[in-house]
Amino acid sequence: MRTAAFSTFYDVPFSNQMKFKKDYPRIKAFRVMDEEGNIINKEYENIPKEKLLKIFKAMVTNSEADKIFNMAQRQNRISFYMTSIGEEASTVGSVAAIKDHDLIYPQYREQGALIYRGYTIKEMANQLRGNHYDVGKGRQMPVHYGSEKLNYVTVSSPLGTQIPQASGSGYTYRIKGEDRIAMTFFGDGAASEGDFHSAMNFAATLRSQTLFFCRNNMFAISTPVDEQFAGDGIGARGIAYGMNTIRVDGNDLFAVYNATKKARKMIIKEGAPCLIEAISYRGGDHSTSDFAELYRNEEEMAKVNSLIAKLGNPITRVKNYLEAKKWIDEDYIDNIRKELVVEIRECLKDATKEPFPHIDEMFNDVYYEMPQHLKEQREEMYEHLAKYGKHYNLDQFKR
Numbered sequence: 001m002r003t004a005a006f007s008t009f010y011d012v013p014f015s016n017q018m019k020f021k022k023d024y025p026r027i028k029a030f031r032v033m034d035e036e037g038n039i040i041n042k043e044y045e046n047i048p049k050e051k052l053l054k055i056f057k058a059m060v061t062n063s064e065a066d067k068i069f070n071m072a073q074r075q076n077r078i079s080f081y082m083t084s085i086g087e088e089a090s091t092v093g094s095v096a097a098i099k100d101h102d103l104i105y106p107q108y109r110e111q112g113a114l115i116y117r118g119y120t121i122k123e124m125a126n127q128l129r130g131n132h133y134d135v136g137k138g139r140q141m142p143v144h145y146g147s148e149k150l151n152y153v154t155v156s157s158p159l160g161t162q163i164p165q166a167s168g169s170g171y172t173y174r175i176k177g178e179d180r181i182a183m184t185f186f187g188d189g190a191a192s193e194g195d196f197h198s199a200m201n202f203a204a205t206l207r208s209q210t211l212f213f214c215r216n217n218m219f220a221i222s223t224p225v226d227e228q229f230a231g232d233g234i235g236a237r238g239i240a241y242g243m244n245t246i247r248v249d250g251n252d253l254f255a256v257y258n259a260t261k262k263a264r265k266m267i268i269k270e271g272a273p274c275l276i277e278a279i280s281y282r283g284g285d286h287s288t289s290d291f292a293e294l295y296r297n298e299e300e301m302a303k304v305n306s307l308i309a310k311l312g313n314p315i316t317r318v319k320n321y322l323e324a325k326k327w328i329d330e331d332y333i334d335n336i337r338k339e340l341v342v343e344i345r346e347c348l349k350d351a352t353k354e355p356f357p358h359i360d361e362m363f364n365d366v367y368y369e370m371p372q373h374l375k376e377q378r379e380e381m382y383e384h385l386a387k388y389g390k391h392y393n394l395d396q397f398k399r
């Protein structure tokens with residue numbers, strides 16, 4: 001069964017007019033609330049109170065964790081961090097709309113999704129420190145989270161590699177007839193990788209139960225979207241590949257939630273992928289190794305200021321909504337922020353006290369059975385340490 005835009009390509013129409021085509025009506029970003037948090041489309045005002053409060057708590061946790069961990073890098077307590085300031089609605093709202101057993105292939109700025117699924121601050125702190133409690137055993141950079149129990153595949157640094165993997169998983173779910181999707185997050189920059197295009201075409205033609213979720217936050221480190229692509233963003237590419245596609249206001253929790261819920265339904269019903277392009281703005285530096293003010297100068301900001309004003313702050317928008325409903329009072333957010341600050345600081349302090357994994361761990365797990373060359377390298381390491389061990393601070397590793 002072909003699920004693409006037209007049932008067969010063989011009935012291609014002919015014309016005696018010579019017309020080149022470059023544009024078509026811009027894809028509009030779907031929104032349910034305005035930038036203040038007032039509902040403008042009642043049909044989609046449908047998130048029950050308890051669920052909305054859970055989502056909101058995850059968004060605020062994400063934001064507080066970002067502030068403290070980012071500062072911790074400045075204090076040399078962790079070596080690297082990436083905030084997701086301003087993108088909390090798209091990461092939390094989308095994952096809240098899929099099922100817990102759906103497999104997530106993240107990029108790296110989606111800690112909100114992981115927090116919503118139940119990843120604790122303690123687990124975050126252990127990963128960021130790379131101590132012996134880190135499930136990755138300290139072998140990944142900070143923010144390369146992963147959790148088998150939460151169906152969250154470990155972040156990988158090379159951009160775009162997660163996208164074809166998600167096409168593959170989604171293909172498996174379809175041929176096995178499972179009520180499961182693979183959802184992958186990626187940025188506007190990662191969508192310039194060849195992997196993105198192969199993944200999209202694979203998923204569309206072979207019909208993967210995959211949700212492609214592009215966080216279009218206007219920048220790939222210092223490259224603005226106007227230098228990243230010349231067409232109508234990433235959404236246009238979904239249509240070109242013959243996929244159900246929507247562009248949403250990524251700072252509108254209700255829009256993200258509803259579009260993702262509908263996308264999941266279509267993916268399972270049609271056994272075919274969907275693309276969501278969430279429009280947002282990267283509120284912070286790219287990472288702690290970046291200083292955005294160098295390229296987000298006055299001239300650059302003049303181009304995006306009206307978009308930023310239209311998007312507003314995703315947390316404030318939900319907060320205003322909750323207050324108008326009288327589901328939270330004025331102190332609610334201050335109180336949870338205060339509790340979170342204590343918890344995050346404690347977790348970081350505890351994680352810092354823990355030793356790094358045993359030095360043997362750097363040789364484990366790569367192969368099912370350790371090959372001879374690795375065994376030899378481990379031997380060499382021990383011989384080296386027998387001679388020069390006093391020059392290393394071996395106490396910082398687990399015994």
Ligand SMILES: Cc1ncc(C[n+]2csc(CCOP(=O)(O)OP(=O)(O)O)c2C)c(N)n1
Nearest residue numbers: 109157158159187188189190217219220221
């Ligand atoms: C294959 C590859 N090329 C380059 C990089 C360096 N790099 C890391 S993040 C990044 C920008 C990605 O931007 P985007 O996908 O828009 O995501 P965002 O950081 O905006 O969330 C680049 C170029 C990399 N990690 N891997």
